[in-house]
Amino acid sequence: MITMLDPIVASPEVDQRAAGRLSTLDGKLIGLFTNGKLNATKVLEMAGEIIQERFAPAGFVLFEDNIGFGRTQNGELEWEMAPDVGLVAIGD
Numbered sequence: 022m023i024t025m026l027d028p029i030v031a032s033p034e035v036d037q038r039a040a041g042r043l044s045t046l047d048g049k050l051i052g053l054f055t056n057g058k059l060n061a062t063k064v065l066e067m068a069g070e071i072i073q074e075r076f077a078p079a080g081f082v083l084f085e086d087n088i089g090f091g092r093t094q095n096g097e098l099e100w101e102m103a104p105d106v107g108l109v110a111i112g113d
Contacts, residue, residue: 043106046076052104057085061112068108 043049051072055061062085069081082104 046072046078046106048077048079049105050079050102051081052107053081053083054107054109055083055085056111058112061110064110064112065108068110 051069053065053069055065062083065083072078082102
């Protein structure tokens with residue numbers, strides 16, 4: 022006997038909104054999140070270079086961990102200061 026399962030599950034309705042857009046990255050601390058897989062860190066380094074060409078950020082914080090779908094990433098306890106904005110690269 023084969024049991025068929027429906028992979029679609031109705032989730033509870035949650036009011037979610039995108040964070041407000043920053044008017045500039047000048048003076049902002051940029052958090053860079055990578056799962057450490059092939060080219061993920063390189064992509065973030067390149068994005069950082071572009072940001073530095075266009076803005077004057079306060080700095081960058083690199084956070085490397087096994088970030089992926091289905092896992093909540095909560096790294097604020099790892100930082101001395103929480104970043105103002107974050108970029109994520111998952112290389113696969």
